[in-house]
Amino acid sequence: MKQLLDTAQKIKSMEIRGAGKIARTVAAQLHNYSESLNTGDISQFNDKMKIAAELLISTRPTAVSLPNAVHTVMRYVGETVEEAKADINKRANDFIEDSENAVRKIGEIGAKRVRDGDTIMTHCNSSAAISIIAKAHKDGKNIKVLATESRPRWQGHLTIKQLDDEGIKTSLIVDSAVRYFMKEVDIVIMGADAVTANGSVINKIGTSQLALCAHEARKNVIIAAETYKFSPRSLLGDLIEIEERSSSEVISDEILKGYGHVSVKNPAFDVTPREYIDLICTEVGAIPPEMSYIIIKEHLGYSLEDINSNVKSKAFNQKY
Secondary structure (H helix, E strand, O other), rough: HHHHHHHHHOOOOOOOHHHHHHHHHHHHHHHHHHHHHHOOOHHHHHHHHHHHHHHOOOOOOOHHHHHHHHHHHHOOOOOOOHHHHHHHHHHHHHHHHHHHHHHHHHHHHOOOOOOOOOOEEEEOOHHHHHHHHHHHOOOOOEEEEEEEOOOOOOHHHHHHHHHHHOOEEEEOOOHHHHHHHHOOOOOOEEEOOOOOOOOEEEOOOOHHHHHHHHHHOOOEEEEEOOOOHEEEHHHHHHOOOOEEEEHHHHOOOHOOOOOOOOOOOEOOOEOOOOOHHHHEEOOOOEEEEHHHHHHHHHHHOOOOHHHHOOOOOOOOOOOO
């Protein structure tokens, strides 16, 4: 349990960050935790696994990839503990492999939308978005990138390092300069932490204003998102909780104490309406945002009945 608690804390504090990396981490952690359980009682084993799943899900309420990863692993079956552990191992490894392959496939599909000579703007740090940009570069296209700082956690610094390692010409810009530089941009490529059934995208705070600026300037916006980032609960109209993070990320507690009438608002994500999105690029193909429902229903295998009856997953009775 100590390793599980340590991983949960690292996810919560954003030491482990990025929707895809978080999803792969929780899948691996559920497998590791299951192997550490010594009980031979299948009921007791199931109860302990449910507690572990609840703990991991509670760390980041907005990242749909996290509960979807838990959902995948927690669909394990087994009449005995040994059988359950074997199925958990297979499901966790399959999920991790599929996730890594998804990023590569998204790169291949999305790079076809990038033209030679394009200037690309991106926001935050998305392995899927970077995969598209890197594949276009590897295909010999002469591209440049404008990457935002992505305050207050500075994820843009990770992005420029990864793009620099690929040999891609990149400029780092402050978040508030997005509209100023949009005139130089040909296409916007960003990731997603969650995609709803109606095609809206939840991503790092600032994504919606970037998409709005692109819409205003008539620039195409591509969202790169693995299918496990699509939200089944949104089929019922449930809203995805927007995580509010500590004020200390924006201003130190010591400085803030010096003010008598000031508070800090620090939402980690915002919602981009589907009207500002031209294409969502997934590992199973590029779709218009209006087709997001199809991904949830046909690829992920959810239906309204599944969600309402809670029959498809042992994780549905947790905070999902």
